[in-house]
Amino acid sequence: MANDKKNAPETQNSIDNLNETLTDMSRKVENNKKPIIIAVIALVVVIGAILFIKNRSSENSAKADVAIGNADYEMIAGNDSLALGLYRNVADMGHDAGNRAALNAAIILFQQKKYDEAVDYINKYDPKENIVGAAALSLKGDCYVNLKNYPEAVKAFKAAVKQSDDNPYYTPYFMLKLARVYRAQQDYSAELRIYEELKKEYPAYAQSTGLNVDKYIERARLDSNK
DSSP states (O other): OHHHHHHSOOOOOSHHHHHHHHHHHHHHHHHTHHHHHHHHHHHHHHHHHHHHHHHHHHHHHHHHHHHHHHHHHHHHTTOHHHHHHHHHHHHTTOHHHHHHHHHHHHHHHHHTTOHHHHHHHHHHOOOOSHHHHHHHHHHHHHHHHHTTOHHHHHHHHHHHHHHTTTOTTHHHHHHHHHHHHHHHTTOHHHHHHHHHHHHHHOHHHHHHHTOOHHHHHHHHHHHHTO
């Protein structure tokens, strides 16, 4: 803003100078009428295109909402295979409905033990919300555990822990999953660190769920010293 004021012409104080300026501007407009008209037309075209795209986007979003409603109905009715096909279609439509459809498709595919396909749809899902997003990342970790791809499972569960943002119930739950993957990898030192952190940061979780954290800490400590 300071640069604009510095570079702007000084304000004309006299009526004569102001009239002279206005006259000069009118002359320039008259001389450049055609370019100005073209510019205005171009601006109208651009604005019209923006409004068209916006309206078209709204129409497509409404169609996606209707389509996912049909998919939800089929899933509630127990027609998982039909629901899956509908969710796949909606996922390709984008918008918020498409985002949720991708996650729902992943859940059905996981239940069908189609873990690779489930991962593909989880990767299409944008985990915006902390808890649902973290649960989606945890589901991805579960897929990799079933595929025995433990390095990717570790990445997924770490992401779930981070996404859950210190939620007192869900964060320790995802930490437990991560600890179990470390144990499957025989990385007992990493497993021990997770249990120790869980005990320190989330004592209420162990109490509310009846989890004997000390038992797991002792087991991991013994195995890490072998």
